[in-house]
Amino acid sequence: VIAAAFNSTFVLLLTERVIAEVIEKTQTKPYLANMISRSETNDLIQELRMVSELNPPLPPVGHDRKDDYLFAHAILGNADYLVSGDRGVREVERIGEVRIVSRPSSS
Numbered sequence: 001v002i003a004a005a006f007n008s009t010f011v012l013l014l015t016e017r018v019i020a021e022v023i024e025k026t027q028t029k030p031y032l033a034n035m036i037s038r039s040e041t042n043d044l045i046q047e048l049r050m051v052s053e054l055n056p057p058l059p060p061v062g063h064d065r066k067d068d069y070l071f072a073h074a075i076l077g078n079a080d081y082l083v084s085g086d087r088g089v090r091e092v093e094r095i096g097e098v099r100i101v102s103r104p105s106s107s
Contacts, residue, residue, distance in 0.1 A: 001083055001103075005051050012052035013077040017069055019045055053077065064088065074098045 005012035026032045026041045036044075055073045067089050074082040075096050082100045084090055092100050 002048070006047070008051075010080075011077075012048070013055055013073055013079060014048060014052040015055050015069060015073055016057060019048070022048075071095045071098075
């Protein structure tokens with residue numbers, strides 16, 4: 001997904017919440033912290049900011065508060081797909097015009 005955003009295959013929509021989660025996970029998850037330095041994480045975040053659209057924060061919506069922001073930003077960003085490895089997110093399958101998938105189609 002990130003490589004496709006860098007190649008301008010699509011527009012990557014990000015939020016400060018997603019950026020904060022990337023930073024937190026790469027620092028607190030041992031398997032990530034051992035592979036990715038803080039400097040590399042900071043470089044990645046800077047590059048992601050350059051190739052993405054940053055969506056503003058939204059108030060919580062829906063029943064599952066931890067995932068609502070993903071659905072809301074996908075809709076507000078007019079995304080074709082919401083790509084997630086989270087089973088709970090994928091089970092929604094579609095929200096509005098947004099298809100929820102584990103990887104984007106090759107079309």
